[in-house]
Amino acid sequence: MLIGHQPKEFLLAVEALTVSFDGFKAVNDLSFYVDENEIRVIIGPNGAGKTTVLDLICGKTKATSGSIQFRGKELTRMKENEIVKAGVGRKFQNPSIYDDLTVFENLEISYPRGRSVFGALTFTRDAAVRDRVHEVAEMIFLKDKLNMSADLLSHGQKQWLEIGMLLIQDPDLLMLDEPVAGMSVSERAKTAELLNRIIKNRSVLVIEHDMKFVEDIAHKVTVLHQGQILSEGTMEKVQNDPKVIEVYLGH
Amino acid sequence: MTDNRFFNRSELIGILVLAVFLVVVLPLTLDVFRLNLVAKYLTYAFVALGLVICWGYGGILSLGQGVFFGLGGYCMAMFLKLEASSVENTKIQSTPGIPDFMDWNQLTALPFFWKPFHSLTFTIAAIVLVPGIFALIIGTAMFKRRVGGTYFAIITQAVAAILTILIVGQQGYTGGINGMTDLRTLKGWDIRPDHAKIMLYFFEVGCLFVCIMIAQFVRHAKLGRILVAMREKEDRVRFSGYSVANFKIFAFSIAAMFAAIGGAMFALNVGFMSPSFVGIVPSIEMVIYTAVGGRLSILGAIYGTLLVNFAKTSLSETFPELWLFGLGGLFIAVVLAFPNGLAGIWSDYVQPRIDRLIASRKRKPDGWTDSSVADGAPAE
Numbered sequence: 001m002l003i004g005h006q007p008k009e010f011l012l013a014v015e016a017l018t019v020s021f022d023g024f025k026a027v028n029d030l031s032f033y034v035d036e037n038e039i040r041v042i043i044g045p046n047g048a049g050k051t052t053v054l055d056l057i058c059g060k061t062k063a064t065s066g067s068i069q070f071r072g073k074e075l076t077r078m079k080e081n082e083i084v085k086a087g088v089g090r091k092f093q094n095p096s097i098y099d100d101l102t103v104f105e106n107l108e109i110s111y112p113r114g115r116s117v118f119g120a121l122t123f124t125r126d127a128a129v130r131d132r133v134h135e136v137a138e139m140i141f142l143k144d145k146l147n148m149s150a151d152l153l154s155h156g157q158k159q160w161l162e163i164g165m166l167l168i169q170d171p172d173l174l175m176l177d178e179p180v181a182g183m184s185v186s187e188r189a190k191t192a193e194l195l196n197r198i199i200k201n202r203s204v205l206v207i208e209h210d211m212k213f214v215e216d217i218a219h220k221v222t223v224l225h226q227g228q229i230l231s232e233g234t235m236e237k238v239q240n241d242p243k244v245i246e247v248y249l250g251h
Numbered sequence: 252m253t254d255n256r257f258f259n260r261s262e263l264i265g266i267l268v269l270a271v272f273l274v275v276v277l278p279l280t281l282d283v284f285r286l287n288l289v290a291k292y293l294t295y296a297f298v299a300l301g302l303v304i305c306w307g308y309g310g311i312l313s314l315g316q317g318v319f320f321g322l323g324g325y326c327m328a329m330f331l332k333l334e335a336s337s338v339e340n341t342k343i344q345s346t347p348g349i350p351d352f353m354d355w356n357q358l359t360a361l362p363f364f365w366k367p368f369h370s371l372t373f374t375i376a377a378i379v380l381v382p383g384i385f386a387l388i389i390g391t392a393m394f395k396r397r398v399g400g401t402y403f404a405i406i407t408q409a410v411a412a413i414l415t416i417l418i419v420g421q422q423g424y425t426g427g428i429n430g431m432t433d434l435r436t437l438k439g440w441d442i443r444p445d446h447a448k449i450m451l452y453f454f455e456v457g458c459l460f461v462c463i464m465i466a467q468f469v470r471h472a473k474l475g476r477i478l479v480a481m482r483e484k485e486d487r488v489r490f491s492g493y494s495v496a497n498f499k500i501f502a503f504s505i506a507a508m509f510a511a512i513g514g515a516m517f518a519l520n521v522g523f524m525s526p527s528f529v530g531i532v533p534s535i536e537m538v539i540y541t542a543v544g545g546r547l548s549i550l551g552a553i554y555g556t557l558l559v560n561f562a563k564t565s566l567s568e569t570f571p572e573l574w575l576f577g578l579g580g581l582f583i584a585v586v587l588a589f590p591n592g593l594a595g596i597w598s599d600y601v602q603p604r605i606d607r608l609i610a611s612r613k614r615k616p617d618g619w620t621d622s623s624v625a626d627g628a629p630a631e
Contacts, residue, residue, distance in 0.1 A: 096487040117498060121469070
């Protein structure tokens with residue numbers, strides 16, 4: 001599956017990315033690079049363009065100009081479902097799960113097989129599917145809730161379920177938009193534990209406001225401000241950057 | 252039993268009950284005239300069945316199912332009309348051998364698109380494929396561009412209006428506002444006498460059950476769950492690697508094909524086809540049948556269709572002016588009070604009581620624990 005013919009190649013290379021909504025540049029000439037197996041956290045004040053960057057990568061929003069290369073593939077020209085097949089998974093800010101289906105069915109739909117109309121008609125729930133669903137359910141602490149309707153889950157459990165739906169896709173790049181927002185302290189700790197377990201063998205791009213959480217997981221932090229990069233580097237470097245302190249961490 | 256790709260145990264019981272009702276109870280209790288009325292009502296049940304998949308499961312509201320009902324009906328009617336317009340039947344016309352309305356409109360030859368309808372095989376294929384492909388084209392044009400919801404409903408309504416105008420305007424080719432009347436035989440077999448009506452009724456019920464099985468299969472496949480997922484969180488489905496547009500096109504096309512089969516049955520059972528079954532009002536009525544029966548219930552939609560049509564026939568005979576208001580009121584009442592229609596009332600109020608009744612009987616040691624009663628207990 002991997003066609004990494006060059007020895008040192010970034011997993012994700014975002015270059016000169018710009019998107020403008022009626023003249024307002026939500027993301028302006030943005031460039032950054034994510035390595036294999038790297039955990040990158042994007043922080044920044046409200047309206048800095050963090051979610052828009054994820055939208056651009058996963059194809060939800062079309063770029064005005066610039067390029068997004070993922071394993072050598074140009075994502076800006078691909079459709080959303082093709083981007084998923086290329087290996088990019090996206091978790092939304094609000095838990096985005098199917099309330100009318102059970103936890104099992106939620107996970108099953110995300111299992112990467114039978115994604116065409118015909119494939120979905122002939123899909124069988126075989127042992128491979130069941131085993132994988134059980135395995136993921138165990139990781140996301142929902143093993144004993146598989147037959148429960150998803151709308152009965154708590155907010156934190158819904159967030160876990162959506163993370164599980166991404167895990168079952170086994171993406172090479174996992175993008176999480178505020179995964180611990182609205183969680184209790186104990187749920188937060190469990191989520192950090194969960195994330196630390198699932199980030200093995202893949203790259204992760206996280207948007208998060210919770211600085212304690214960021215410190216726990218980030219390899220590298222990118223600070224966005226008004227659609228542009230304000231600072232980039234280790235958490236320590238970023239925290240001590242006077243520009244960052246001024247616009248963001250200071251208050 | 253649980254791995255069956257068509258139904259689970261309680262659904263099987265429901266299907267059997269419907270089969271007994273349609274195949275045994277109705278033919279034994281109704282005279283031929285009333286049975287033929289039921290046959291007419293059931294033609295709409297095909298449309299309602301399609302709407303359960305498309306609207307109930309997929310969340311795609313189409314207010315133009317009359318278009319597909321009409322296309323299917325006209326395909327069937329064209330074949331029957333050609334057979335009824337043999338040279339000897341039409342020898343008094345200035346051009347014998349073409350349908351009467353063409354002769355009245357000074358046409359002197361059969362138009363090219365009518366010619367293949369001499370063949371029954373072609374006609375049967377056309378009944379399903381013409382509306383199916385038309386739905387595919389509309390669906391592709393709309394869903395690939397992410398047109399959905401209310402906008403889609405309005406566009407389907409516009410299509411229904413356009414097709415009506417087209418059929419009425421092209422009188423020489425379509426029979427105009429009168430439609431195609433005086434349909435007589437199917438491959439030489441007279442469809443008008445009573446025994447033929449009874450045969451056609453059973454044939455229609457057979458086709459209905461085939462469609463029910465197809466609908467059940469779609470519902471129980473992963474595709475059925477994807478439709479539900481799409482209805483709730485379209486973006487999540489899209490970013491799980493599915494092409495949402497293709498699934499919507501599929502649901503819309505299958506609903507169109509069901510509606511078309513219903514239309515063809517209408518031409519056969521009722522003996523004519525006219526633009527009054529194509530336009531906006533009939534299309535909306537078909538949505539109401541589905542809503543009353545329960546848009547999430549395949550069997551509910553069929554009972555809903557029968558019930559509303561029975562009410563329509565009896566009430567519109569007595570109070571013709573009030574019927575449309577009654578229908579509108581019924582729709583509002585159902586949507587407000589019982590969003591899942593009759594099927595919802597059944598599963599929320601009736602079924603729990605039956606379950607309790609059976610459970611309490613089972614508990615008594617000397618009670619009536621006949622196995623046939625135990626079998627009636629729903630599996631879930």
